[in-house]
Amino acid sequence: MSNNIADIRKEYKLQTLAENDVLKDPIAQFDKWWQEAVQSDIDEVNAMTLATASADGMPDARIVLLKGFDTKGFSFFTNYNSSKGHQLLENPRATLVFFWKELERQVRISGLVSLVSEKISEEYFNSRPEGSRLGAWASPQSEVIENREWLEDNEKKLREEWNGTSVTRPPHWGGYLVKPVRVEFWQGRPSRLHDRILFSLQTNGQWKIQRLAP
Numbered sequence: 476m477s478n479n480i481a482d483i484r485k486e487y488k489l490q491t492l493a494e495n496d497v498l499k500d501p502i503a504q505f506d507k508w509w510q511e512a513v514q515s516d517i518d519e520v521n522a523m524t525l526a527t528a529s530a531d532g533m534p535d536a537r538i539v540l541l542k543g544f545d546t547k548g549f550s551f552f553t554n555y556n557s558s559k560g561h562q563l564l565e566n567p568r569a570t571l572v573f574f575w576k577e578l579e580r581q582v583r584i585s586g587l588v589s590l591v592s593e594k595i596s597e598e599y600f601n602s603r604p605e606g607s608r609l610g611a612w613a614s615p616q617s618e619v620i621e622n623r624e625w626l627e628d629n630e631k632k633l634r635e636e637w638n639g640t641s642v643t644r645p646p647h648w649g650g651y652l653v654k655p656v657r658v659e660f661w662q663g664r665p666s667r668l669h670d671r672i673l674f675s676l677q678t679n680g681q682w683k684i685q686r687l688a689p
Contacts, residue, residue, distance in 0.1 A: 486665055486666075487579040487662075487663025487664055487665065487669065488579075488663075488664070488665050489578065489579045489663070490578070490579065490580075490662055491662060491664065491670060492660060492662035492670035492672055493670070493672075494672060494684060494686060497660065497672050497684065499682065499684075500682060501655065501658035501660075501674035501682060502544065502545070502546055502655075504658075504660060504674075505544065505582060505584075505658065505660075506544075508575075508578075508580060508582065508660070509544075511578065512573075512575045512577075512578060512580075515575070515577050515578060517575055517577050517578075519540070520575070521540050521541040521542070522538055522539075522540060522541075522573075523538065523539060523540070523541050523551075523571045523572060523573050524536050524537070524538055524570075524571065524572040524574075525537060525538075525539045525551065525559065525569060525570075525571060526569060526570040526571075526572065527559050527562040527563055527566070527568075527569050528562060528566050528568070529561075529562050529565055529566060530565035530566055535558060535559070535562060537559065539551045539553065539559075541571075541573075542599060542650070547652060547654065548586065548652045548653050548654040548655060549571055549584060549652070549653045549655070550591055550595075550650050550651065550652050550653075551650065551651055551653075552596065552599055552600075552648070552649060552650040552651070553616070553648070553651070554611065554614070554616035554617075554647055554648050555647045555648065555649060556615070556616065556617070556618075556647045557616040557617040558616075558617040559617075563588050563651065567587060567588040567589065568585070568586070568587060568588060569585070569586065569588050569651075569653050570583060570584065570585040570586075571583070571584040571585075571653055572584075579662065579663035580660070580661065580662055580663070581660075581661035582658065582659070582660055582661070583657075583658070583659040583661070584653060584655045584657070584658050585655065585656060585657040585658075586653045586654045586655040586656045586657070587653070587654050587656065588651050588652065588653050588654075589651070589652050589654070590649060590650065590651060590652070591649065591650035591651065591652050593649070595650055596644060596648070596649035596650045597644055599650060600644040600648065600649075601641075601644070605642060608642035608644075609630055609633055609634055609637070609642055610630065611644070611645050611648045612633050612642070612645050613626065613629045613630040613633050614626060614629075655674075655676070656675070656676045657673065657674065657675055657676070658673070658674040659671060659672070659673045659674070659687070660672045660674075664689070667689060668689050669689040670686075670689075671686065671687035671688070671689055672684065672685075672686060672687075673685050673686075673687050
């Protein structure tokens with residue numbers, strides 16, 4: 476059965492990507508692709524792989540949700556005490572990967588990571604549903620817990636404690652900003668001869684655009 480895995484393949488042929496097709500700024504180019512992805516009704520279009528590494532170089536990755544982007548970078552929110560929170564404290568660098576299979580496109584964003592402001596974290600936390608806000612208090616993310624019942628009991632106790640009052644943001648929860656230094660746009664092409672356009676940030680603040688071999 477496992478031998479059949481090697482036979483799984485798809486021929487990519489929807490679109491092309493050339494150096495003169497991309498905008499001069501990677502954030503603007505991402506926004507262009509983002510709008511096309513949103514209009515394509517992709518399920519959880521903001522889902523992205525967040526790759527981090529600990530101080531000793533052990534890599535780790537998981538799916539998180541993009542919550543915003545602008546000229547400063549790409550933001551997401553999580554528990555600071557989680558595995559990724561500890562890794563980002565030790566090694567404040569990360570890579571984000573978007574794969575929009577319906578468009579046969581991938582975007583890889585590598586950069587430096589910093590905390591967003593308290594104000595931004597507060598604003599986003601307060602916009603979340605009550606259940607999600609309680610969950611941020613109830614779950615000691617990435618820690619070993621006894622069982623599912625322990626988690627549900629903890630959430631129930633907290634719900635009773637808040638008793639209908641507004642759930643405030645825990646001090647261990649907030650946002651991160653990934654400021655890109657490398658952004659690669661990948662467009663699937665036939666025969667695995669894919670288009671790969673790389674933006675690299677130069678010391679003068681300008682972006683260098685190059686084509687990579689597939």
